[in-house]
Amino acid sequence: MRRAKVIYRPEALxxxxxxxxxxxxxxxxxxIANGFVKRLMARCHKIGDAPNGGRxxxxxxxxxxxxxxxxxxxIAYHVTDAVEIVNVFYGGRDYEALFRARDDEDES
Known part of the structure; x- marks a missing residue:
């Protein structure tokens, strides 16, 4: 399997x-902040090696x-040949509630 391209949504950036x-x-x-974000972005980049990994x-x-x-x-979407990083949640942010709230807004 070839490596998938990794792209970032504006929200993720x-x-x-x-x-x-x-x-x-x-x-x-x-x-310290720069080192953490660099490690985080390196992890995002590695998602392209196994785009169907994760939960x-x-x-x-x-x-x-x-x-x-x-x-x-x-948080990543697998879109055809690319992995799209949708959001990055840090420090215990309740991403489940945030995504459910987005879904509720879309239904309105």
Missing amino acids: SDLRQIYIDIADMSRSHV PRDDLAPGLRTVPFEHCAV
Whole structure:
């Protein structure tokens, strides 16, 4: 199986920026924040090696998969030849409730 391309939705990039800010504020170290986000992005990149890995979460959105990372859950869609990183949730954010709320909004 060939490697799938990994792309990021704008929401995921925004999440990564916020994670960086939060860690830099908590640790008072841009080095620590940068290192964490780099490791997180490396993990996202590795999803392309096994795009069907992770936990299927069709209960939250069709085709959605989650992959844990340290204190994060990386949320990814597998879209044909690409893995699309939808969101990155950090620090215990309730991603299940957030996805269910999105689904409720879509039904309105």
